[in-house]
Amino acid sequence: MRTSPTIETLGVFAVVFALQQTLTLVDAGLSFALFVLSAPLDVRPWTVVTSVYAHTGWQHLLSNSIALALVGFALERRTTRWRFHTFFIVTGAIAGIFQVVFNRLLLQLGLVEHQALVLGASGAVFALFGYVIAGNRLTGGLLDRIGLDPRWQALLFGVAAVLVTLATAAPGIALVAHFVGVLLGFAAGRMNLLRPTDPEPDTPPMPEY
Template sequence: MSERSPGSWGPSPRSVSRGESESTSRSEPSPIRDLLVIFLVVYVLQWITALFGLGVMTGLFVLSPPIDARPWTVVTSVYAHGGFGHLLSNSVALVLFGWPIARATTRLRFHAYFLATGAVAGVSQIVVTGLLAMVPFLSIAPTPGVLGASGAVFALLGYLLASNRLSDSFASVIDVPWWVSIGVFLVLATIVTLATARPRVALVAHFTGFFAGLIAGRAGVLESDR
C-alpha cells in the first residue's frame, strides 16, 4: 500500500482437512485469480478515469481525509494501485502469500478477509497519521491519500506465519498466554514494517495489516469449519 497525494508452511491441518481442502480448490474458482482480474480491471479504470482529470480518478479510487466525504474509497482503494510496479509487486505477493491460504478456506471467506483487512489498514493509515500530526513535538505529516492492496497482502503474510504447522506445533508444546502472543506479534509487526520503510510507503497500513493477520491466524478465523 502506498501513500498518494489527493515443507511446513501453509495453514495448519486444524484449518481444514486435506480432502476438504482439495475438494474446495476443485469445486470453487480461485479467489487469487479473482483478485488478479479485479486488480487489472481497476487499474484500467484508473487510467480511463484519469483521462477526464486526475481529480476524477482520485475521487473514485484514493482513500483520503475526510473519509466520510467519499466512503466508497474505503473499498475501491484496496484494489487500486499507484502504478504498474505497485500493481506487479502486490500481485506477486498475493500469489505467494495468498495461495496456501486460499486452498485451505472458502472463496467467500478469503475475499471477505482480504477486503476487511485491506480497508482497516487503509483507514488506520489516514486516522493514525492524522492524529499524530496533531502532536506538537512530532514532525509527522498527515497522509493525504492512500491506495493499494499492500495492507491486505501483509495481513495474508501475517496469517500465514501465525497459522502454519510450525507455529501450531510450538503452541501445542508451550502454553503461551495471549498477552505474550500479542506482545510478540507487536514486535514482529514493527520489525516487518520497518523493514519495508521507504518514501511514500504507508507504514501504518503495513503494520496494521500484518498485526491483524497474526491475530487472525492465531485465532484461525479462516477455518472452514467455523
C-alpha cells in the first residue's frame, strides 16, 4: 500500500505543534530558537526547515492543514513520495527566506520597525496550488493554443501571483512568502517537475490533469 505524503506532512504538523506547545510551557526561548525563522539566517539555519512545519496557533495550523489536504491528496497521485516532500520543504524554505530577507531590507530602509518572524507552511502550500494551476493540461493547452512568448507567460503568471497574494492579504500574513510560493509553483508546474520519470511501485500512470 502506497504511503500518503500528505498524511505524513499533516502528521509532522501535529507533532511539531505539540512540541511547540510543550516547549513554550517549559522554555519559550527554546521553542523560538528551534522553530522561528528570522534574521540573521546563519544564526539558526535549521529554522529554514523547521519553521515550515511550525505554526503560531490552532487557527494557523487548521487553516494550513485544510489547504494542504485540498491540494495535497490530488497532487500526490501524480508524483512520487520523495518528490512531494522535497518540493514541499524546498519551496517552503525558499518562501520563508524571501520573506525574512525582504523584511530585513525594509527594516534597513526604515519602512518597518520590526524584523519578520516566520512560521508556517503557507509558502509551500501556495507552491502546491501554483503547481496545480500551471501544470494542468487545460492551462498548458490554452497557453500553447494562444502561442504566448515565454516572457509574456512569465508576466502573466507574475500578475496572477500578485492577485492571489493580494486575495490573502491580512495583518500578520507573510505576503512575500505567499507570492514567492505561488511563483515557484507556477514555474515548477510549467516544467512538470513533480512528474516522475520512474514511478514508484504502486504509483498509477501519470494522467494528464
